[in-house]
Amino acid sequence: MYKVVIFIFFIGIFSSITAQTKIKSLYVLDSIHITALTSKKWHKAYHLITLKDTLLTTSTLTDLLFNKTAVFYKEYGRGMIAGISLRGTGTSHTQIVWNGISGNSVLNGQTDLNTFSPAGFETIYIKKGGSSVSFGSGAIGGVLVFEDRIKFDQKFNLQNQSKLGSFETLVNTLRVENSTQQLYFKFKGQFQKSKNDYPYPGYNVKNENGAYQGIDYGVIAGYKINTYQQWYFKSKISNWDRETSRTLYMPENARLKTANQYLLTGWKYKKDLFSTKFDVAWLYESFSYYNNKYLEAHTDSNSKRLLLKNVTLWQLPHQNKILLGNEWQAQIGEGDYIKRHTRHNYAVFFIWSKNNARWLTQLKLRKDFNSVQTGPLTGAAEWVYKLSNTHKIRANVSHNFRLPTFNDLYWQPGGNPDLNPEDSYAGEIGYDIFFPHFKINTTLFYIHTSNLIKWVPVSGDFWQPQNFETVTSQGVETTISVFTTLFKNWTLEDELSLNYHKVLNNETQKLLPFTPQLLGNNNLRFSYRKCQLAYHFHYQGKIYTTTTNTKYLPSYQLHDLSLAFRLNTHWQSTLSLKNIFNTYYETIPSRPLPGRSYEITLNFKL
Amino acid sequence: MKKINLFLLLSLLIGLSACEKDTIEDDPGDFVSGIFVVNEGQFMHGNASLSFTDEQLAVVQNDIYKTVNNADLGDQAQSIGFTDENAYIVVTGSNKIEVTDAGTMEKIVTIASGLTNPRYFETISTSTALVTCWGDPSVSTDDYLAIVNLNTNEVSGQIPVELGPEKMVKNDDYLFIAHQGAWGTNNKVSVYDMILNKIINVLNVGDRPNSMVIKDNYLWVLCGGEPSWTGNETAGQLYKIDINNNFNIDAIFNFETTEHPAFLSLDRDNLYYYLDSKVYQMPVTVTDLPATEFLSYNGAAYNMEAYNGKLYITDALDYQQEGTITGFDLASGQQIGTKTLGLIPGDIAFHIEE
Numbered sequence: 001m002y003k004v005v006i007f008i009f010f011i012g013i014f015s016s017i018t019a020q021t022k023i024k025s026l027y028v029l030d031s032i033h034i035t036a037l038t039s040k041k042w043h044k045a046y047h048l049i050t051l052k053d054t055l056l057t058t059s060t061l062t063d064l065l066f067n068k069t070a071v072f073y074k075e076y077g078r079g080m081i082a083g084i085s086l087r088g089t090g091t092s093h094t095q096i097v098w099n100g101i102s103g104n105s106v107l108n109g110q111t112d113l114n115t116f117s118p119a120g121f122e123t124i125y126i127k128k129g130g131s132s133v134s135f136g137s138g139a140i141g142g143v144l145v146f147e148d149r150i151k152f153d154q155k156f157n158l159q160n161q162s163k164l165g166s167f168e169t170l171v172n173t174l175r176v177e178n179s180t181q182q183l184y185f186k187f188k189g190q191f192q193k194s195k196n197d198y199p200y201p202g203y204n205v206k207n208e209n210g211a212y213q214g215i216d217y218g219v220i221a222g223y224k225i226n227t228y229q230q231w232y233f234k235s236k237i238s239n240w241d242r243e244t245s246r247t248l249y250m251p252e253n254a255r256l257k258t259a260n261q262y263l264l265t266g267w268k269y270k271k272d273l274f275s276t277k278f279d280v281a282w283l284y285e286s287f288s289y290y291n292n293k294y295l296e297a298h299t300d301s302n303s304k305r306l307l308l309k310n311v312t313l314w315q316l317p318h319q320n321k322i323l324l325g326n327e328w329q330a331q332i333g334e335g336d337y338i339k340r341h342t343r344h345n346y347a348v349f350f351i352w353s354k355n356n357a358r359w360l361t362q363l364k365l366r367k368d369f370n371s372v373q374t375g376p377l378t379g380a381a382e383w384v385y386k387l388s389n390t391h392k393i394r395a396n397v398s399h400n401f402r403l404p405t406f407n408d409l410y411w412q413p414g415g416n417p418d419l420n421p422e423d424s425y426a427g428e429i430g431y432d433i434f435f436p437h438f439k440i441n442t443t444l445f446y447i448h449t450s451n452l453i454k455w456v457p458v459s460g461d462f463w464q465p466q467n468f469e470t471v472t473s474q475g476v477e478t479t480i481s482v483f484t485t486l487f488k489n490w491t492l493e494d495e496l497s498l499n500y501h502k503v504l505n506n507e508t509q510k511l512l513p514f515t516p517q518l519l520g521n522n523n524l525r526f527s528y529r530k531c532q533l534a535y536h537f538h539y540q541g542k543i544y545t546t547t548t549n550t551k552y553l554p555s556y557q558l559h560d561l562s563l564a565f566r567l568n569t570h571w572q573s574t575l576s577l578k579n580i581f582n583t584y585y586e587t588i589p590s591r592p593l594p595g596r597s598y599e600i601t602l603n604f605k606l
Numbered sequence: 607m608k609k610i611n612l613f614l615l616l617s618l619l620i621g622l623s624a625c626e627k628d629t630i631e632d633d634p635g636d637f638v639s640g641i642f643v644v645n646e647g648q649f650m651h652g653n654a655s656l657s658f659t660d661e662q663l664a665v666v667q668n669d670i671y672k673t674v675n676n677a678d679l680g681d682q683a684q685s686i687g688f689t690d691e692n693a694y695i696v697v698t699g700s701n702k703i704e705v706t707d708a709g710t711m712e713k714i715v716t717i718a719s720g721l722t723n724p725r726y727f728e729t730i731s732t733s734t735a736l737v738t739c740w741g742d743p744s745v746s747t748d749d750y751l752a753i754v755n756l757n758t759n760e761v762s763g764q765i766p767v768e769l770g771p772e773k774m775v776k777n778d779d780y781l782f783i784a785h786q787g788a789w790g791t792n793n794k795v796s797v798y799d800m801i802l803n804k805i806i807n808v809l810n811v812g813d814r815p816n817s818m819v820i821k822d823n824y825l826w827v828l829c830g831g832e833p834s835w836t837g838n839e840t841a842g843q844l845y846k847i848d849i850n851n852n853f854n855i856d857a858i859f860n861f862e863t864t865e866h867p868a869f870l871s872l873d874r875d876n877l878y879y880y881l882d883s884k885v886y887q888m889p890v891t892v893t894d895l896p897a898t899e900f901l902s903y904n905g906a907a908y909n910m911e912a913y914n915g916k917l918y919i920t921d922a923l924d925y926q927q928e929g930t931i932t933g934f935d936l937a938s939g940q941q942i943g944t945k946t947l948g949l950i951p952g953d954i955a956f957h958i959e960e
Contacts, residue, residue, distance in 0.1 A: 249652040250681035250699040291744040413835030457925055459866075459882075459906065462835055513926060545651065546949070548927040590652035590681070 035268060035277045035311040037134045037325070038100050038145045040125070042351070044360055045382035045394040047430055047441045047479070049126040051118070059163060059171040059192065061113040067536060067560075069126065070477075070497035070521040073113060074514065074587045077245030078167075078594050079196055079212045081256070082113040086128050087445060088473040088503030088515045089141030090452075093402065095131065097145045098262050099234050101281045102135050106303040106331045107338070109138055109405040115240045115258050117216035119161075120175045120188025123147035128477070129445065130398035130426035133364040133380045136327075136347060137403040140424045140449060148234050150184045150222035158606040166597035168195035182224045189217035200248060201584040201595035207245050209252040209293075214240035218262075228271045236262040243293060247590040255293035259286045273315040281307040287335075301335025303406065323351040333406035341410050344371040345403075360384040368401075372409065375421055376401050390435055397427040408453055408465040416465050424449040439481045447473040471512060475501030493525040510549050514588075516541040518555070530567075536560040545589050556585040574601040637670065638709045639959035641913075643920060643931060644683045644695065645948030654683035654697060655948035656711070661916060661958070663933045663943035671695070671704070674711045679704065685953040687727030687735065689756055693957075694727045696737065703727065703737065705759050708957065720752055720761025723788075728774040730781055730800045733757055738771035739764075743789040751783070751798075768794045768808060775818045775825070776800070780849065782825055784815040791836070795827055797853060809853055812843030817870035819877065821890050823849045824856065828870035828879055831861070842867045844879075844895070859895050869910035871917070873936055878912045885910070885917065885934075901939045903932070911954040912936065920951035 040048055051068050062082050065071050074091065075082040083091025092109030095102050096116065104111050118124055124146055131139035156178045163171040170193050177186040196210040216238040223231045238260045246252040261284040268277035286302035307329040314322045327347045334340035349366035362382040368375030380398035387393065404419040430443035451467040458464045481495045499519040503512040511517070518541030525534045538558045545551045562576040575598075579585075582595040640660045645668075647654035656671040656679060671679045681699030688694070688708055695704040703717040703724060723740035730736055733756050741748030746769045753763040770788035774781055781800055785792040791814055797807040812829030819826045824846055831842040842861035848854050861867060867881040877888040878900070887900035901917075908922040908929065917934040929951040933942040 247650045247652055247681060249654075249678065249697075250650055251701060292742050295742075295745070297744055412837075457906065457922070459833075462833060545648075545653075546927045547924055550928055551653065551949075588651075589648070590650060 035270075035275050035313050035323070036100050036147075037311065038097055038123075038147055042134065042353075042362070043127055044384050045362065045396040045430075046127050046129050046428075047394075047432065047443055047477070049128070049479075051124040051126065059117070059119065059161075059173060059190065061116050061118045064118050064124075065113070066538060068495075068521070068523070070499045070519040070538075071126065072516055072519055072540070072587075075114070075591075075593065076588055077207060077210055077591050078198065079114055079192075079194060079210065080242065080245050080591075083110050084113060084144065085515065086126070086141035087447060087475065088471075088501045088512065089447065089449070092138060092405070093141035093449075095135045095137075095139040095143045097135055097143050098236060099146070099148055099264055100279065100309075101262065101264060101283070101307060102138070103262060103283065104138055105285055105405070106305060106333050106343075107285070107287070107301055107335075107406045109402065109408075111144075112258065115214060115216075115238055115260065117173075117190045117238065118146065119173045119190045119216070120148070120186070120218065121146045122149040128443075129396065129428055130380065130400040130424060130447070132378045132400035132402075132424075133349060133366045133398060136366075136368065137345075137375060137401060137421070140400045140402055140422070140426070140447070148186065148218070148220045150220065150230070150232055152179050152181050152184055152222070152224050154180055156606075158604075160604045161601060163599055163601045165194075165599040167198045167594070168193075169599075170194070179222075184220070184222035186220040187217070188220075189215070191215050196245075198594040198597070200592040201582050203248060203592070205246070205248060209243045209254070210245040212240065212242035214238065214242070229267065229269050231267050232265065234262075234264045236260070245591065248592065249590060253293050255290040257286075257288040257290075260284070274313070276310065276312040279307070279309040281305070281309070283307070299336040301333070301338055303331060303333040305332075306330045319355045321351075321353040323349075323353070325349045331406075333410070337412050338406060338410045338415070339412070341406060342371075343406075345369070345375075347375075358386045364398075368403075370403060372417075373403060373419070373421055375403060376423060390433060392432050393430070394432070395427075395429045398425070400424040400426060402453075404453055404465070413462065414455070414464045419453055419465060420451050420467050422449060422451050422453060422467070437483045439479075441477075441479045443477045445473075445475060445477070449473075470506040471503060472506055473501055473503040475499065489529050491527045493523075493527075495521075495523045497521045505547070508547065510547060511544055513544045513547055513549075516543045516555075530565060532564040534560075534562045534564070536562075540585070540587075543587070553586060553589060556583055558583055558585065570605055572603040572605075574603070575599070576601070636709070637667075637711050637957075640957065641918065642686050642693075642953075642955040642957055643947050643951045644686050644953040644955070645929070646682050646684065646950040646952045647679075648925065648949055650681060650699065651949075652678055652681045653949055654679040654681060654699075656683070656686070656695065657931075657947040657951065659931065659945060661914065661933075663918075663931065663945050666931075666945040666947065668928075668946075668948055670711055671706070675706075675713045677713070683952075684724070685726045686955045687729070688955070688957055689729055689732075689735070692756075694735070694754075696724045696727050698723050698725060698740075703754075715759050717754065717759055717761060720764070722748075724752065725772055726774055727754075728776060728781060729756070730776070730798070730803075736765075736774070736781065736798070737761075738767075738774060738783060740770065740788040746788075746790060749788065765798075765805065767796055767805065768792060771796070772815075773817060775820050777820050777823075777849065782818055782820075782827075784818055784827065786814050786816050786830075791832060793829065795825075795847075807853055809847065811845045811847075812858075813840045815845075816868050817879075819870055819872040820849070821872055821875075821877075824890070825849055825853075826870060826872075826877060826890075828867055830866045830868055831863075833866055834864065839863055841865060842881075844870070857893070861895065869907065871910060871912040873912035873915065873917070876912075876936075878910070878917060878936075880907050880910045880919075883907070885919075887936075901934060905930075905932075908950065909952050909954055911956070913956045914958070916942065918954055920947065920954060922950045925950055 073084045096111040128142040159175045161173040173190040175188045193213045218236040221233045240258045244254040264281040266279040283305040290298040309327040311325040331343045347368045351364045353362045364380040366378045382396040384394045402422040426447040428445040433440045450470040452469040454468040477499045520539035522537040542555045543553045559580045564574040566572045643657040645655045659666040680697040684698045693708040705714045725738040735754040737752040751765040755762040768785045772786040781798040783796040785794040795809040799806045814830040827845040829843045832840040841863045844859035846857040848856045867879045869880040871878045884899035905921045907919045909920045922929045932944040
């Protein structure tokens with residue numbers, strides 16, 4: 001029973017940075033995308049971490065996060081279930097936002113990073129900090145935003161990436177895009193397959209039940225009806241079939257099949273100072289867990305969501321903007337351990353934005369009405385103050401929440417229908433310095449979350465979720481990026497990220513287990529003509545594994561090297577050497593990640 | 607500071623044992639007489655461990671397997687059994703038994719094949735032991751007893767049994783196997799004849815038989831009943847079975863439907879069991895369940911055993927920190943002490959030199 005629970009919940013317990021953020025003029029709200037709450041313009045008071053896969057060598061979301069950020073994620077072995085943890089919050093406290101739609105599972109409140117391919121999106125960024133007011137339940141630690149953009153720029157693009165790696169790993173990614181003045185079309189698809197039988201460094205054990213295979217694809221289409229109106233369709237479909245890795249001491253023969261479908265269609269209108277958009281989205285997810293992969297017997301669960309959303313924006317005189325949004329959704333979840341349940345949620349939200357030459361102020365309010373537990377009134381107040389063209393201060397405070405998941409409410413046995421939403425207050429203050437060749441961003445943050453839902457033993461081997469803990473998280477995050485030309489044709493780039501957080505259980509005053517205090521990431525790149533040499537360093541501080549802080553996983557540092565060579569405008573090849581020193585490391589006890597490994601990537605662009 | 611203390615303690619322990627080995631002939635070992643507690647460790651975290659203490663809970667040595675052998679014990683250690691010379695630590699998640707010297711805890715060999723989700727170990731002769739095994743817990747028909755050849759420390763065969771074999775008790779002739787039901791539920795006790803070397807009877811008892819004791823030719827079986835979360839709640843029951851009279855049921859003591867007792871234990875002429883943070887004492891001669899508790903425990907017991915005038919309760923606390931053992935004097939009902947053990951302390955084994 002417990003084992004099944006572990007997998008279905010892929011529990012996380014609980015925590016970047018490229019300084020790629022382009023600092024443009026602070027105060028222009030002019031894009032047609034403006035009704036998109038994912039637009040960076042609505043999050044000026046935050047340091048957004050834009051993720052760009054410079055060498056086009058990453059293929060999974062865990063890869064991308066590992067390479068580009070000092071964000072903590074927990075992975076149950078390479079390619080296995082993985083969850084992100086921002087600022088020491090739980091893995092269900094980061095909302096994955098797909099084209100403006102909150103994508104986390106209705107069943108477990110999370111998104112498995114290894115089944116969500118980042119390939120083919122034009123915009124990916126991490127926003128750390130409370131975001132419930134824009135993205136609803138679960139956005140306590142932050143959001144991970146993925147956007148497919150539609151452009152009528154009459155261009156044809158084709159990109160293909162093929163990758164071969166250690167442990168019989170094959171990844172192929174294709175992105176094709178074509179547009180006229182009126183029509184836009186994009187297809188993106190990724191296939192992955194790996195035997196994944198990596199040895200556990202220092203142990204006489206292999207990852208003998210870790211093979212996986214998955215496909216992730218989507219079609220994006222747009223039609224420009226006239227100057228003012230546009231219709232669009234976006235989709236993302238994935239199917240994964242994975243064995244589940246053994247631990248150091250426990251053999252495994254289980255298997256997990258997952259499917260996800262995100263479909264969205266919408267219409268937007270913009271004329272003069274008024275814009276509006278309507279979205280209809282359909283989301284489906286399913287899990288099939290085979291405790292024994294050699295048998296037919298398995299347990300299933302699935303959820304379906306229908307979502308209707310309208311966002312309207314008025315630009316008023318004197319640099320005032322008002323945004324009003326409505327979102328209604330129906331959620332249905334069912335499975336072998338969950339009887340069929342339906343939940344409706346209606347949210348209304350409001351934003352007022354005002355700026356002058358130096359100041360930007362945004363006030364945001366949201367109220368969720370839910371058929372099971374009504375969400376609290378949430379809100380945020382955000383300020384940016386421009387000291388000069390190269391310095392600015394930003395600050396924000398927010399009230400955020402997370403509704404109990406279907407598993408928390410209805411799982412049998414254990415589900416607790418009397419749970420209250422988690423309640424969180426957050427604040428941060430940041431200082432940014434941005435020169436063309438040098439950027440530094442620093443943020444101090446504080447998060448206080450109460451009523452945290454945790455599965456706890458109630459009697460004997462009976463576990464139940466309860467509103468159990470109050471947790472305070474505070475810390476500092478810094479990113480520094482440098483770009484310089486050394487000599488003629490020689491350039492050097494460096495991106496350094498450092499995060500420190502202290503996450504305390506308010507009652508015991510102990511550090512929360514499974515949350516590192518210190519995280520660091522550095523990317524150093526030398527380019528000479530058509531060659532680029534990249535060195536990647538990743539540090540993770542020790543992680544306590546007991547609530548009394550008596551046991552911990554040691555800290556580790558990893559070093560990767562890669563050499564990219566651009567043959568011509570069409571072809572580029574990259575050779576990567578990962579975990580050069582064959583370091584043993586794990587983010588979950590007894591679940592080692594690979595030692596030294598190799599990859600060769602071939603990119604083609606037309 | 608803590609680190610330094612721990613370091614000192616460790617080096618002291620190692621120094622001590624090294625010293626003894628150098629100087630004493632026929633070293634009886636460091637763990638000759640005392641109480642072993644098997645700490646299950648967290649599910650799939652590979653942090654099972656073994657603790658050792660004395661009857662007064664004066665001194666506890668934690669992590670003794672790792673300290674002696676410089677190796678992790680494995681995932682979900684369930685129980686420990688003994689022969690005259692050896693200890694057999696049954697590690698469910700790792701599908702193995704670590705065989706060690708009972709006195710020094712030095713590893714002799716690992717029994718790594720023929721065991722699928724092994725639970726408990728019991729000898730049936732000087733050369734043979736049986737180990738209850740669940741097989742694949744998602745399959746209800748592959749449960750078995752593994753036959754362990756104690757001379758070679760290998761599994762030499764299997765005896766198929768009913769679903770979910772768990773704890774065992776024995777007298778001179780019979781070994782009784784409680785079928786609690788593994789991931790499911792069951793209501794059987796198998797009777798293994800140690801002379802005929804086969805299962806001669808399967809007794810029907812209440813739902814989820816979780817613990818047994820034998821006193822004067824009577825087998826007492828405590829059945830927890832189906833808990834409420836199953837949606838099919840049944841009352842706990844205590845069965846008294848007459849071993850010499852064809853295993854006939856001598857008496858059944860019924861609990862309330864919402865009562866699910868556990869951890870039946872025997873000391874002298876009294877039975878002890880645990881129910882909702884209370885310990886009950888019941889003379890084996892009485893005809894009714896006790897109306898009031900013998901003592902209250904401030905916590906949630908993960909296991910409980912009585913021995914030699916004392917009662918020991920382990921507590922897993924929140925399952926994410928080291929658990930505890932608390933001892934009570936059975937004459938006075940007073941607590942004698944509490945000590946911190948490893949993660950999720952379960953099986954309590956008395957290996958006392960008389």
